[in-house]
Amino acid sequence: MIHSSFEFDQEQGLNIFAVGAHCDDIEIGCGATLLKLFATYPIGKVKWIVFASNPQRRLEAIASAEQFLSEVQDKEIVVLDYRDAFLEQKKFEIKEQFEFYKKDFNPDLVFTHYRHDRHQDHRLLSDLAWNTFRNHCVLEYEIPKYDGDLGIPNLFVEIPEEVADRKVQILLDCFASQAGKHWFDRETFLALMRIRGMEAASHGRYAEAFHARKIVF
Ligand SMILES: [Zn+2]
Numbered sequence: 697m698i699h700s701s702f703e704f705d706q707e708q709g710l711n712i713f714a715v716g717a718h719c720d721d722i723e724i725g726c727g728a729t730l731l732k733l734f735a736t737y738p739i740g741k742v743k744w745i746v747f748a749s750n751p752q753r754r755l756e757a758i759a760s761a762e763q764f765l766s767e768v769q770d771k772e773i774v775v776l777d778y779r780d781a782f783l784e785q786k787k788f789e790i791k792e793q794f795e796f797y798k799k800d801f802n803p804d805l806v807f808t809h810y811r812h813d814r815h816q817d818h819r820l821l822s823d824l825a826w827n828t829f830r831n832h833c834v835l836e837y838e839i840p841k842y843d844g845d846l847g848i849p850n851l852f853v854e855i856p857e858e859v860a861d862r863k864v865q866i867l868l869d870c871f872a873s874q875a876g877k878h879w880f881d882r883e884t885f886l887a888l889m890r891i892r893g894m895e896a897a898s899h900g901r902y903a904e905a906f907h908a909r910k911i912v913f
Pocket of ligand 1: 718818
């Protein structure tokens with residue numbers, strides 16, 4: 697392990713802060729990595745914060761987060777109700793939310809959106825994560841979309857096939873409201889993990905990939 701900030705107290709367990717603009721972002725971007733971390737390391741606390749939702753999507757997000765976090769004892773799932781696509785207009789409020797949820801919490805890993813994601817809500821949360829967590833290991837996850845903004849990630853997490861399947865199955869089971877979207881299907885989710893697995897030249901077929909902007913030895 698080369699990142700000093702990632703060294704964590706084994707007795708306290710790994711503390712994780714995961715942030716997503718929309719209800720399924722954390723799952724799509726780093727769901728399999730989280731499942732793998734939960735199965736690999738002792739876990740301290742996980743804070744899972746989603747900013748935009750509506751009443752239906754909120755219920756879906758909670759059901760999905762509960763499944764991803766089913767093995768985690770100490771967890772906080774927060775699904776706020778900001779309006780999708782309009783987070784920029786609430787930037788100052790959202791910054792205060794970050795500060796509120798950061799209080800008394802020193803995560804070993806922060807998962808957020810990719811800084812150069814073309815979705816304005818995603819970019820905002822990436823910026824706010826970085827300016828809130830200034831001495832932390834921040835990993836930026838990727839969300840495939842029609843904008844074609846996937847970059848060249850530099851950190852890969854090998855994902856066992858059964859973990860990749862579990863991630864996709866929870867997504868498909870929990871987010872019924874997204875089923876009609878042309879991109880929201882098993883093939884999209886597996887394809888991206890398969891490509892990242894190929895790039896990682898991993899032993900298995902799948903990986904999730906991240907932008908690790910700053911590494912501290
Ligand atoms: Zn999103």
